[in-house]
Amino acid sequence: MAHEFELPDVGEGLTEAEIVRWLVEPGETVTEDQPVAEVETDKAVVEVPAPVNGTVAELRAEEGEMVSVGTVIITFDVDGDSDATDDEGEPADKATTDEAATEDDDSTTDAAPTGADGRVFAAPSTRRLARELGVDIAAVDGSGPGGRVTEADVRAAADATDTVESGADDAPPSGDDADTDDTDDDVRSAVRRVDEEADDGGSDATPDEKPTAAEAADRDRTLAAPATRKLADESGVDLDAVPTDETRDGEAFVTPEQVQQYAEAQTEAQAADTAAVADTTADTAGDERIPYRGIRRTIGERMAESKRTVPHATHHDEVDVTRLVEIRDRLSDRAEARDTKLTYMPFVLKAVVAGLQEHPVLNAQLDEDAEEIVLRSDYNVGVATATDAGLMVPVVDDVDRKGLLAIADEMRDLVSKARERSIAPEEMQGGTFTVTNFGAVGGEYATPIINYPEAAILGLGEIKRKPRVVDDEIVPRDVLTLSLSIDHRVIDGAEAASFVNTVSAYLEDPELLLLE
Missing domain, CATH: 2.40.50.100 (RNA polymerase II/Efflux pump adaptor protein, barrel-sandwich hybrid domain)
Structure with a gap:
């Protein structure tokens, strides 16, 4: 069993x-x-x-x-x-x-x-x-x-099974009943199946009702005159597929007119199909069609839901991260000795959490049913990751309780699993805030779409060397651009600017993170 x-x-x-x-x-x-x-x-x-x-x-x-x-x-x-x-x-x-x-x-x-x-x-x-x-x-x-x-x-x-069943039901009656007129209501079309009649509750077809050309009879045997068979061969028609309601000695019988009508119907159907295909492909020759489903469809649906639901507003700013670059470079060798690759992202996540703690409304969600703004007590930061299947957002839980190296290791594992498409669904749930790094592909500013139902998302641009005025002198500095999108139902512009200022202060002076 x-x-x-x-x-x-x-x-x-x-x-x-x-x-x-x-x-x-x-x-x-x-x-x-x-x-x-x-x-x-x-x-x-x-x-x-x-x-x-x-x-x-x-x-x-x-x-x-x-x-x-x-x-x-x-x-x-x-x-x-x-x-x-x-x-x-x-x-x-x-x-x-x-x-x-x-x-x-x-x-x-x-x-x-x-x-x-x-x-x-x-x-x-x-x-x-x-x-x-x-x-x-x-x-x-x-x-x-x-x-x-x-x-x-x-x-x-x-x-074949249908043909056997139909043949049993359509067998001519014996004895005196054999002379019954062919137009009797009990005489069935040679191409009408028993199961079709059962579905209809009985046959209501009349002799004038002809099956369409698309209905293939698929008979095992068909009677026809030699001239009719020759016409079928010349027209490329399968004689056993030609619809007919005529019989001879209990077998389906096809006439030349029926063959001609079937051939013309096939030609018209093929022409219609060709025209339909031409209409749909006239302007798309060479186009590739990719199934819109799975992760790709989910991304689209959630982005559309976020834009429909949330009134987005985006705040842009720049931050001098010259000291961050120096400290990260200095610590990289020590991190590698512990088998950890230290990027800028752990510093950013710690700075973001520091900003969220000072501005809790950024770490919030709007409960529309209860008409309440929920200030989240956890600090679970999602990291948007580009994969072959689309953008995925692994979540680093409890960032406020972890050190830089622990965050770096966890991020590496989550991002790797996301790109290998082996990440568990629960590892992408429970986020309270999201960071997306479009600077990795050379961008500076963007208007990130919020990972709904979160209330904000921070976009990181590329760190570039730019001229800045320091002590009344123009000097080259490492500059990071920030793009913060907010749910304007929950967060005001002034609060967004204050949050960015707090994050910038920690990134400008990373040693402040030691106090967190």
């Missing part, structure tokens, strides 16, 4: 995820908690562990497919279970199997090709299609490479 495993909620409030990569294959033995798949949520790429010990029976989703939480994505044969045993615990039909095997070692059966473990070779989407169409995939001949069962094989099997 197979164990069905549903996609779990791998993050707070998530409703769907993308299957990035399967780590197992059907027939592979797995142990409990062994990673079986990598899925991308709207926050990060995470591994999904196996819930049981057993053997992978079936993968029910393809790589790249978006799957809703709660959907069965994989099934397992739990250790000790077996589909090949009967109620007595003995292999079912063993004698029959042995006899068949000894008759002809090179003989083939009607069953789909299987691997050494007795499993059918088919993609998850093909298996899903088989389930939807009610087809036993184990009984389908595979036409793909290595005997793999394709979707076309499944559809053909489903159509």
